[in-house]
Each structure stands twice: as C-alpha cells, then as structure tokens.
Amino acid sequence: MASNSQFAVALHILTIIAKNNGEMVKSEYIADSVNTNAVVIRRLLCNLQEANLVASQKGATGGTRLSKSAEEISLNDIYEAVAHGDVFSLHPSKPNQDCPVGKNIESVLCNLQKIIDRTIEEKLVKYSLAEIIKFIDEGGEIKFT
Amino acid sequence: MASNSQFAVALHILTIIAKNNGEMVKSEYIADSVNTNAVVIRRLLCNLQEANLVASQKGATGGTRLSKSAEEISLNDIYEAVAHGDVFSLHPSKPNQDCPVGKNIESVLCNLQKIIDRTIEEKLVKYSLAEIIKFIDEGGEIKFT
C-alpha cells in the first residue's frame, strides 16, 4: 500500500497552525503547504481534535487553532493522535497451537510490541511542538540528540 | 494493506530452527507451525540468509540451520534482516517549497525517523534469540523488562 504518512502530515499541520499565533487557519491553506487535498487535512484535523490538540470552527470565519500552547504539545501527543498501528504486526493466521513454539510465540510478540511502543513513546515525549518550530525557523541542518 | 508481520514470522522461524539443534529444518515443517504457505517461509529465509543468520541447502536432505548460535543473534539482527520500512513515512507529495514550513519540515522529519529507528535498534539489540527460546520454553506469561 501507500505507506502511512499521517504523523508527518500531522506535524506539518500543527507547525503551520502554531506559527499563526491564535489566528484561525483554514484547511485549504494548510493543504496548499502540504501539497495535498483539503479533505486529507480535515480528516487529520479531526484526529487532532479528538486528542484535544486543536479546536476547529465552521463557517465563513472558521478554521482551526491550537487548543493548548506549542510547549504543551509533545511529539508523542501527535503520534498517538494519528498512529493507529503497531511497529510490526502479529501473525496473519493463528500459529499452530499443537507446536510448542506456535503455542507460545504470540504472547512473546505481544510483549515485544508493547516494549517497542513504550520505547518510541519515551523518546517522542521529550520533544515539543515548540522545539520543532524552532528547528523549522532556523532552517538549516537540524540535529536531534 | 495487510500490515507487515515479517518480523513476527521471522522470529517464529528462527525459534523453530534454533530448537532443532543443528538439524536441517524444512520450510514445509516451519510453514506448518506458522500456519502459512511454505513459499512465504522460504521468502523470509532468503532475507535471513542475506543477513547471515541462517544457511540453507537444496536437495533431498536439505533445509535450513542457524549459521551462528542463538546467543549471537539479537532481535535487532532479525528486525534489520526483514524490516524494510520506517516507522512512519514522509509526505506523499513534496511539500510546497514556497512555504517556510514546507521548505524545512522534511529535514526535521528525516532526523526524527533516524532517531526513532536508532531507539528501536538500541532496545532490540538487548535481546537475543536464546532468550526468546527460554521464554517460549517456560510457556507462561513472559515479562520483558
């Protein structure tokens, strides 16, 4: 399939909104920067609303703004708002339960999934949207530690 | 799509092979435990061979065995052998380069990708195939730390 770019686009969306301090930003404007259709943006904005990162308003003067400050939004907040899947999937078909390996491998894999998810979370929680904006504003080579 | 279960199946494959100390294991036998087609297994075995984790042999007495000990194979070795993609993808279409955010967001995202990849790698390298086998043999609730 076309692989999942929702986190990338969501970060892009939030960066643009954050840089328009308090002003309502329209989905068409964001779509022009992301270079995609406005519906794609609005779909992601719905996820970001559910996670309480942004608030939207309909109507002629509508749009979307942050519902908390860029300092209060971590990359993990964004990741959780849009990322549904795990880093890897379990078996497509249930393993053979008559085989000792097949019988027990799934619980091992489940634990591994959790470990990896937690590891990513612990890393992403260290970065805020505000830091991303700073990197963007500086323009050049960005080095995360 | 059907999301990627290659790491899960690869770990399953290696566990089975490792538990057959030195004996050649046939792809049909593995496929029976994984509950899939033998060609799916052989495709993954090719990746594991390229990573020098296993060695296969054709012919009537053929099959596959480990090419190093289970203690020497880390989960990261397995992950790298089969995982092609990143945790998230970049923009489907190139962002608008006339927008300051669009112009610089990609390098930020690239760096983020690398950070997450490295984080996963650092975690997976801590576990060996031998430990997985021990968990499998113990059967019950496995707790990684």
Add this chain to the structure above:
DNA sequence: GCATTTGTATCAACAAATGTTACAAAGTAA
C-alpha cells in the same frame, strides 16, 4: 438569505503484504 468552511460519506486509484501455483536449479540416493 447567502457565502464560506468544517465534517463526513463515498468512491477510485494505488501500493504493499500475503497466499498460491508453477517450475527451474541443486543436491541426495538408488
């Protein structure tokens, strides 16, 4: 009322994973 924008449904196009069949290549054993 009218224009604008979000929210959502629906659909087509595309890409990746999986499962399947088929068969060549390589090796064993008689």
Add this chain to the structure above:
DNA sequence: TTACTTTGTAACATTTGTTGATACAAATGC
C-alpha cells in the same frame, strides 16, 4: 544416469490500508 526431494524465484490473484477526489449536509458569520 535416473528419480526424488527441497530450495529459490517468478508470476499472479486477493485483500487491505492510504491517499486523493467529488459531493453535500451542517454550522457560522455577514
């Protein structure tokens, strides 16, 4: 050599998820 077995690989259908696009209802402000 011949027959048999197994890996390696190509080719294809199926399924599923993502993206992009059109359409339109609901909400909002003028």
